[in-house]
Amino acid sequence: MFLKNEMNSSEQMEVRAAYMAIILLGIVSLMGDLVYEGSRGIVPDYLNFLGAPALFVGLVIGLGEFLGYAMRFVSGILADTTKAYWFFIFAGYGLIIAVPLMAFSLNWEIIALLVLVDRFGKAVRSPSRDTVLSMVSKDIGSGKAFGIHEFLDQIGAIIGPLIVVFLMLYTKNDYSNVFKFMILPYFILLLALSYTYRNIKGQTYTETKFEKKQGLTKSFYIYTTAVTLNTIGLIHISLILFKASEILQPVHQQWIVPALFLIAQGVDAPIALISGYFYDKSGVKVLLIPFILSTLPPILALTSNQLLMLIAACIVFGLVLGMQESIYRAAVADLTPLTSRGRAYGLFNTAYGLGFLASGTIYGSFIDYRISSIAVIAYSLMTQVIAIFLLLNVKKLKV
16 A cells, blocks of 8 residues: 555656646747747738738748758757757757847848748757657646647747737837847746756656667658648648738738737637647547648638638637647657657658648749639648548557
8 A cells, every 4th residue: 555655656746747847848938939929920011011022921931931840850860869859949949039130120031031040940949849848748648748838838929929919009010129029038038948958857868768769650651741731731820911911001000910910829829728638538530620620711811802801711720720739749749659759750840841831832822813712712622631531541659
């Protein structure tokens, strides 16, 4: 009885330590999102203000997403090889400095370059952060862990755009001062990251030290292909905001653009938490929901010039994004062995980014060339039907 109680006490301590580690990592992501998600709410509008066309905005944002995900493959392999997870986490978060630097240029090419630097930083840190998160959460379930992490992450993604909305109103659409403000939460981010490292670094290295490296499964590759097609068919939020900017700039109501982004992030946060819970109960088949919902944002955004339709597109995009950022990532953990998980996240995110590069280019062209509503609907439905077919053939890794 004494031994049993001692084991229960030890298990409870491990579970508490796991939750604490997840929360600390979530707070770091919260501060990071406050900076870069806040800026993402006005970057499409700012580029439009500086004279960039929709195709360029779609291409830059798509290229940024691709770079931000494709380079994760390299950083994931390096992380698995060196086990220097915290080095990559610190380096990646450090590059968020690109956001405050946007305050010092009126050249849309320079702004585009800084967007790419910020996305590169995300590529550097994400595989290591996700691997660390999967390590510390082994006792409570990957769905819950990634759901909690994404929930905290999205609190920052809500606060950031909310701050930007008020700053745009207060400064009368002064983009430069809005970006300058972001230096304050950036330094708080660095402090939070240092504190997190000191408190949980001991939980991240012993897991893989003596394990034999295993390959990636067929199901992982099928799943990655399905997610790529899902992303190719989903319009990126930046182009929804660009459409809104075209409507709102002539009437000097640009503050509404980051408000629309705020709506999407507000929906994202609770959905991440809820979907993580259901994923742990039902598995990969829960992903059918975001795959089906992904057909709606491009149809709502590109078949009408009404602001109300753009609001609806933002809401549905937020639903999909909340599940992408939580259970899409959780599924990778369940489909791959721990010894190759950094590489798996890197490969998965490369494909995911490739999907957004294609999506941004395709839908940006649709906007510039006024492609017909029928073509938009057909393209959206076709990509998601194929993606769903592939998803139904994914099987969880047996351990």
